[in-house]
Amino acid sequence: MCGIIGYLDKSGNVDTPIGDILYRMLSTLSCRGPDSAGVALFGKSHKPKLVLRIKLGERGSLEKKAKVVTEELRRLFPIHESQVYSEYLRAVVGPVEEPGNAPNLARQVESVAEGLELVSAGTRLEIVKQVGSPENLERSYRIRSFRGTHGLGHTRLSTESRVDLSHSQPFWARGLADLATVHNGHITNYHRLRRQYEQRGFRFYTENDSEIIGLYLRDQISRGLSFEEALQASVDDFDGSFCYLAATANQLAYVKDSFALKPLNVAETDQFVAIATEEVALRATLPGHFEVSEPDVRQFHLWSVATHAMEAA
Amino acid sequence: MPQKTAAREIDARATTEINRRIKELMAAGEKEIRVLNVQAQHNLAVGIIQAVSVLFEGSVGYYCGGLIDGPTIEVHGSAGWGLGESMLSGTLRVRGNAGNSCGAAIRGGTIVVHGNVAARAGVGMKGGLLIVEGDCGYMTGFMMQRGIVIVCGDGGAGLADSMYEGVIYVGGKIRDLGNDAIVLEPNSDDRKLLRENLSRWGISAERSFKKVVAGRKLWNFDKQEIGLWREAL
Numbered sequence: 001m002c003g004i005i006g007y008l009d010k011s012g013n014v015d016t017p018i019g020d021i022l023y024r025m026l027s028t029l030s031c032r033g034p035d036s037a038g039v040a041l042f043g044k045s046h047k048p049k050l051v052l053r054i055k056l057g058e059r060g061s062l063e064k065k066a067k068v069v070t071e072e073l074r075r076l077f078p079i080h081e082s083q084v085y086s087e088y089l090r091a092v093v094g095p096v097e098e099p100g101n102a103p104n105l106a107r108q109v110e111s112v113a114e115g116l117e118l119v120s121a122g123t124r125l126e127i128v129k130q131v132g133s134p135e136n137l138e139r140s141y142r143i144r145s146f147r148g149t150h151g152l153g154h155t156r157l158s159t160e161s162r163v164d165l166s167h168s169q170p171f172w173a174r175g176l177a178d179l180a181t182v183h184n185g186h187i188t189n190y191h192r193l194r195r196q197y198e199q200r201g202f203r204f205y206t207e208n209d210s211e212i213i214g215l216y217l218r219d220q221i222s223r224g225l226s227f228e229e230a231l232q233a234s235v236d237d238f239d240g241s242f243c244y245l246a247a248t249a250n251q252l253a254y255v256k257d258s259f260a261l262k263p264l265n266v267a268e269t270d271q272f273v274a275i276a277t278e279e280v281a282l283r284a285t286l287p288g289h290f291e292v293s294e295p296d297v298r299q300f301h302l303w304s305v306a307t308h309a310m311e312a313a
Numbered sequence: 314m315p316q317k318t319a320a321r322e323i324d325a326r327a328t329t330e331i332n333r334r335i336k337e338l339m340a341a342g343e344k345e346i347r348v349l350n351v352q353a354q355h356n357l358a359v360g361i362i363q364a365v366s367v368l369f370e371g372s373v374g375y376y377c378g379g380l381i382d383g384p385t386i387e388v389h390g391s392a393g394w395g396l397g398e399s400m401l402s403g404t405l406r407v408r409g410n411a412g413n414s415c416g417a418a419i420r421g422g423t424i425v426v427h428g429n430v431a432a433r434a435g436v437g438m439k440g441g442l443l444i445v446e447g448d449c450g451y452m453t454g455f456m457m458q459r460g461i462v463i464v465c466g467d468g469g470a471g472l473a474d475s476m477y478e479g480v481i482y483v484g485g486k487i488r489d490l491g492n493d494a495i496v497l498e499p500n501s502d503d504r505k506l507l508r509e510n511l512s513r514w515g516i517s518a519e520r521s522f523k524k525v526v527a528g529r530k531l532w533n534f535d536k537q538e539i540g541l542w543r544e545a546l
Contacts (some may be wrong), residue, residue: 072533248494260432260451264414279353279393280374292353292391293410294431296469297451 002169002184003029004264006245008150008252008276011307014044019146025274025281026153027151028308034275035154037137038129038169040120040180047123049080049094050177053107055117055165065113072240081138087165088119096231101109106174117166117205122178124148124249129168142163148195149305150252152245156184160218161207172212176221178249184277185242185262188295193237213244231255231300245275259298267292273303282304319344327533328354339363342487358386363401375412378405381422397424400441406514413450416443419460425514432469435462438479446516447508452491454481454525463507465516468525475545482507484520492545495528 005025009016019034022039058061066084078110081092106118120127154169161167173179190209220230231253240263246253254275265279265292270307323334338346351371358367360537362382382401391409402422412427419441427543429447438460448466457479467485474491499522511518
């Protein structure tokens, strides 16, 4: 049992209080997942630069390590901003050639010091997650003040793997900038798929089956499938009962399994698309009249942010 | 001056508070209760056995009206999973959509959903009537044992899978049938039943309904039909 949420402002207004909306939605679902909480936020574009969110460690004073890492990163690419927030180093770097495709980026960044993990990389994407409640997440990272067009959120009840920052969600599709996922359920053919990917050289950072969704989508896209085609293919390729949401720099999507065994509620108006495991998250957060429905088995749907916003950003 | 209504009103946020107030008003002999600003909280109005009328102004969450025996419950919004689960008698009416397992294992009473229902509506029904004005989702009527489901819109995949008895009427297209489900043409009794039950709720019965029942091939195991069982299991 986990809670997943997604929100997208259809007008593409990058000044939408996305952090506040996601936080309020997530808070109502904290009872579904007391282990950890996280959000994937899509703010204004830094293209051709990338925003990196690097996990420095799990706890303790990391300021000193942050300084060393920042200096080392400077050898790799120009750094425009860098701040330390609790366990994270946030850095705006670049320009990076082909910012949409960064397969070696994680390896480069993580090799500059011991115990680093590139939690997210993107022109717009920033992932913030940690052990504990959404309230703790807000206290540590002030996510409510974040503005952007869309985002994802997750509250986790761990059933099969460790409870720490790395195992928390959302997951970045490591190697493909700006792609993030949140997942509720179990991918029961995870071990078989993981072995196949490992034989092809993919590295897994966690024992969490949810991690494979982003890697799978990234792999399908690298084989030439569109994002939508990759989502569709996943309905057949993943076994188990699950719902997941995926977001790119300008899209938000949901996917439902072949058994319809996990709840998901979708509300769409002229202004927004809002998705949550339980309707209570939508009603407690979003004003006005809107209809809520539960997608049927094997359904998936993709929405795009208005493209003018991407160009203006 | 605000219009005076006969119904007593409740305006509270927490599930326990709403349910406690409903119980208090019922104990005081109130027959009509209106719950305002409902925000899809779970487990509302579960286990009510009094002939009381409860109106929810807003959506309800999981298991609304479960285990009820006698009340009339109306929801001006949508409903989450397990609407009316295991109800014995009474009426549950939802103006919007309903989530998974709507009317699961009900033994009697009537559930009316004016929108669509998600997967497994009427699963394991043992009696009662479930009316869906819109479409139904995956595996509607799965392992139904008795009762009637009327779907005015389209039927989802795996419709009526492994039914024992009971009947499902579908007014629109059926995506595909579940194991051992067969389609019959409705006769005049069926048409009368549809007219009577739908007109009561202001729903037109002027559609070309199909009648889906169990083929009864899974009632008894016969090793001559092992292929049928492999498919069903």
